[in-house]
Amino acid sequence: MVAAAAAAVATGAVLARGGDAETGPATIRITELQTEFRRVDAGATGRIGDVEVLRQRLYNQRVSQRPIGNAYLVCTFLDRRTRLCNGTYVLPRGKIVVAGTLDSRLLYEVAIVGGTGLYDNARGALTVTSTSLRPRRDVLLFRLAG
Secondary structure (H helix, E strand, C coil): CHHHHHHHHHHHHHHHHCCCCCCCCEEEEEEEEEEEEEEECCCCCCCCCCEEEEEEEEECCCCCCCCCEEEEEEEEECCCCCEEEEEEEEECCEEEEEEEEECCCCEEEEEEEEECHHHCCCCEEEEEEEEEECCEEEEEEEEECC
16 A cells, blocks of 8 residues: 555656656756867958857766767857857757857856757756867856756
């Protein structure tokens, strides 16, 4: 009887969470290695309108030395320093989409604006901290709020 009640409670808990996709609260800490960088010059004086296109390989060194995914970012310069960036982080169980402005790629924070798969409707913030410039490596801290 106790086992049947416990099974009913467990089933109810699973069914209660089965509705809308939830992401978080959770934290994901991984690293990245920049594998490609291109700057497209808009031809104007300074950097205004120039575009940076980046490709990165994602790692979770605590689990494996092999890459776990990729990232793709496109940043457009709004003035000599400020960039407006959009990016997608492709992870094993889904994608996380980010957007925001930054003045330096050494340390910045952008908004998590959505995702797919496990990260469907993700919200929160991504903090990026540079650890090496040659080759370019960063620590990525995704703080998922829900």
